[in-house]
Amino acid sequence: MSAQPTPRTDAVSEHHMEPDEILRFRASERHMHWAVAIPFMGCYLTAAVLMLAYSSNPQRALHDVFWWSHRVSGLGLILLPAWAMLRHWYDIALHMRNTKEAWRWTRDDFRWLFLMGPSTIIRSIELPEQGKFNAAEKINFMVLTATTPLYIVTGLLLWTHQFAFPAWVLHLTMAAAATPLLLGHIYMAVVNPDTRVGLSGMITGMVSRHWASHHYGRWYKETFPHLHVPHVPHVPSMPQMPRVPQAPRVPRLPALPVVVELSAHRPEPLGQLVAAAAVEAVAAAVPYQSAQR
Ligand code: HEM
Numbered sequence: 001m002s003a004q005p006t007p008r009t010d011a012v013s014e015h016h017m018e019p020d021e022i023l024r025f026r027a028s029e030r031h032m033h034w035a036v037a038i039p040f041m042g043c044y045l046t047a048a049v050l051m052l053a054y055s056s057n058p059q060r061a062l063h064d065v066f067w068w069s070h071r072v073s074g075l076g077l078i079l080l081p082a083w084a085m086l087r088h089w090y091d092i093a094l095h096m097r098n099t100k101e102a103w104r105w106t107r108d109d110f111r112w113l114f115l116m117g118p119s120t121i122i123r124s125i126e127l128p129e130q131g132k133f134n135a136a137e138k139i140n141f142m143v144l145t146a147t148t149p150l151y152i153v154t155g156l157l158l159w160t161h162q163f164a165f166p167a168w169v170l171h172l173t174m175a176a177a178a179t180p181l182l183l184g185h186i187y188m189a190v191v192n193p194d195t196r197v198g199l200s201g202m203i204t205g206m207v208s209r210h211w212a213s214h215h216y217g218r219w220y221k222e223t224f225p226h227l228h229v230p231h232v233p234h235v236p237s238m239p240q241m242p243r244v245p246q247a248p249r250v251p252r253l254p255a256l257p258v259v260v261e262l263s264a265h266r267p268e269p270l271g272q273l274v275a276a277a278a279v280e281a282v283a284a285a286v287p288y289q290s291a292q293r
Pocket residue numbers: 024033036037038040041132133136137138140141144182185186189190198199200201202
């Protein structure tokens with residue numbers, strides 16, 4: 001008689017079988033990201049040089065090098081994403097899903113946005129679980145998807161001298177507005193210890209399972225229902241903030257009815273969502289402040 005395999009009953013050993021890393025971004029998503037990011041940064045940097053070094057004196061040496069580099073980068077912003085899309089045509093639905101996810105806001109996104117800042121100081125504040133992208137990333141994604149076609153159209157108009165003045169105003173305004181987003185995005189991706197862990201997701205596709213479950217809890221549970229949610233003993237924290245002395249426990253303010261009525265994942269009217277999130281942010285902060293007095 002052949003030996004029967006012993007059924008695994010020990011939960012801990014089962015968890016040990018689970019992977020340390022999980023797939024966050026597929027090749028199609030990574031290629032699309034860099035197909036946009038590289039020409040975008042090319043456009044941005046060459047534009048910065050043209051503005052800072054040449055606007056007062058266009059006759060200065062190497063002007064044409066930057067002038068042409070800017071246009072070639074702009075063409076790259078059309079051609080490279082188109083190439084990435086065609087190369088992974090079978091994943092078009094995935095790009096659509098990502099875009100839809102970024103444009104679809106729920107109460108939890110607003111709560112996250114309002115509470116994220118205070119939570120770095122008031123440790124007792126728990127951030128709501130996030131989907132594939134957190135609210136800040138959603139804003140980045142939304143701005144990118146809304147402005148990239150406009151950069152291309154206004155850039156082509158400027159190049160061909162059509163409606164040059166309004167095109168220039170819009171082109172420049174969008175670039176100025178993109179500056180804090182771009183700097184924030186790169187800071188989060190490569191500098192901030194708490195989030196730079198995810199950089200590997202845009203390079204190899206794989207990220208730490210612990211990190212992903214902590215930062216994108218809802219996405220993790222929905223995408224990997226067969227994996228358990230790991231207990232995160234320690235995730236590298238934000239740049240070391242001075243620790244706030246433990247405040248004595250004070251009962252939290254009851255949430256207002258409007259907050260209770262809102263369902264967590266159903267899109268709600270924008271005004272209602274903002275109001276509810278603001279109320280929650282204040283409610284979360286009040287017990288802490290009263291304990292300090
Ligand atoms: C050195 C430059 C850059 C680095 C290292 C970088 C890195 C990353 C990483 C690691 C993510 C995934 C974050 C996650 O796990 O959710 C990401 C996402 C994304 N990146 Fe970049 N990125 C760069 C430049 C750019 C540029 C120039 C753009 C747009 C013009 C851009 C647009 C996006 C968008 C829309 C997403 C998805 C939403 C988000 O996570 O913010 N990235 N990037």
